[in-house]
Amino acid sequence: MDPEFWLISTLSRALAFGTPLLWGALGEIYAERAGVINLGVEGMMILGAFFAFAVAQTTGHVGLGLLAAAAVGGVAALLHAFLAVTLRANQYVAGLALTMIGLGLAGLLGRGWEGTPLQQPLLDVSIPWLSSLPLLGPALFTGQSPLTYLGLLLAAILWWVLYHTRWGILLRSCGEAPAAADAAGVNVSLVRYLAVLFGGVMAGVAGGFLSVAYRPSWTEGMTAGMGWIAVAIAIFAAWDPLKAVGGAVLFGACYHLAFRWQGWVVPELLKLMPYALTIVVLALTAVVKERRWRGAPEALGLPYVRGER
């Protein structure tokens, strides 16, 4: 096969596979930058996938479906924020519990819809001018879902907000030194609530992408651990929205190749690849931590209590 074509098609598909990972990871990065670990991403994604599908199917409007996905992800995230910020519960356990509820609830509600194709899915589009660029045009800007382009745009915006605006400093300060932020008059709880809420909305849309654009149908458990991989990408990307694009494309490529190599390698072992890659990537990230990966927010996972240090 023509190597250039191979590269372009792989990159293009990797980006498509990577879109839900990117959305999930971007949301998780913001939540963790504010100091809250959200392990409920998988649950929020599957809820988003179901609600996007159900609403799009019954109303005939994909946009409404995606709004519903964002809303349900946000509601679940508010519950997480309430547990993690207000009640100062263990964030790992809170996230796990939300994932269990999300997977169970989506399976419960979605029973009657199992395997139904979506009548009017979100169609892929090409971007008029950018798609004619050499190499990058066909790889990135041709025949992708609008959510893919939006995800790339969001990554850039979120990166800019995080590092170059007052809002970004507020957000980071809550994750790095909440006591100092508090002393400076920042409402740490509010910032953390908003960051977790944002993360949940992103996770909801990530799930919605799966059920209305990528594979326009509903299957129980269709997120298949992507929410967890999104959490891993946040770490791998050193909590940097731009690097998350790279992480998402890498894992997207892994999913895509697992699909493409089916004729040659045992499918079960291919399906195992993204999960193995996650472990490898996290291990490598940890090993080279000394130099480049210093991004972990200082107060990650620690509830903030005024006056307690």
Add this chain to the structure above:
Amino acid sequence: MRPLFPFRIEVRPQPSTSMVIGVSLLAILAAFLVSGLILQAYGMSSVRDYGVVLQETLGSPQGIAEVVRKTIPLLLAGVGLALAFRAQFWNIGAEGQLLAGAVAAAGVALFAPIPAPWLLPCMFVAGFVAGSLWGSLPTLLKVKVGVNEVITSLMMNYMALYSVQWLIYGPWKGKSMRGFAYTDPFPQAAWLPLIPGTRVHWPTLIVGLTLALGITFLLSRTRLGYEVRVLGLNPEAARYAGIDGARVTLLVMLISGGAAGLAGVGEVAGIHHKLLGPTQISLGYGYTAIIVAWLARGNPLAIILTSLLVGFIFASGDVAKVALRIPVQIVEVLNGLILVFLIGSERLLSYRVRWAPASPPSLPRPSTSRPLPPGEGEGGDGGDGTSDLQHTPDVERL
């Protein structure tokens, strides 16, 4: 600041056992109520329906036997997780460790030329070792390079799941099982004895109970147990006390993973007598064992009770599915809700509400010698809007 309500919320130094049990029961009750609302949407509203579920689980010897059957893997995996949680190791990989144990047991049963009386013991040993090994990779990554164990141990679950699928579709696919993805059935010598008329493989139950007692002894009476407790309460203090945290964590995880592996052995040797689809071997026992361990607050003896409770929930789910056509996913929702209410109520335990009628605001605050508890600001006025109640001055009144 003037209190808004005629009572104060103050820190409770050490919640009593009865308080912990009471709050846990309330959390479970709340979870049942919420899932009751969901069930109502499915048309299961009458008292009669709940009666049916109770009758078919706790009302007959058969029903109780099914509860116990579901309890066995939860007990084994739960005891292991309780130990890991005590050492502050977040092992989310019990599901994968359980599957690893099942695979090892199946491998021994199908391919190892071991004489009959030794076959079952060898399967248990192999299952324990396989579970330990499966759990040791995330542990090594954690203690050697500091990789977060939550994600790695969870990824190992998916890897175990697909590995089992690969085995039963590929190299281990049974010759006698034409259309199905199973291995051949185990030889009779590899079948665990059952309590007649039930599916309770009692040897595994005894192993589980022994393990619960053994871990209790380990935690309370041995050096390793002491090290685990110190490490869990305060890793910093453990280091100053000369405790090798990496070694303790690794040992703890070898036991924890092994325990989950034993649960896998019990399922294939006691119930299925072959290796089959991963979601048929385990109905998510490894994940649910997290709730079992959390509910027991890391106490291995309490696991016996909490695993029975969650076993009852599992068995109820089966009954509701067969008798009332309620989707079985309700079990997962209920379990998740229990966990949410449980960790949500934890905060309740650390505070108590005291009746304290408002006093004139001009009155100077009585000085207290007690240290400032969490939630009390150093001169802050509680303006961050999280909870005004927590920021009222902490005064021992009455």
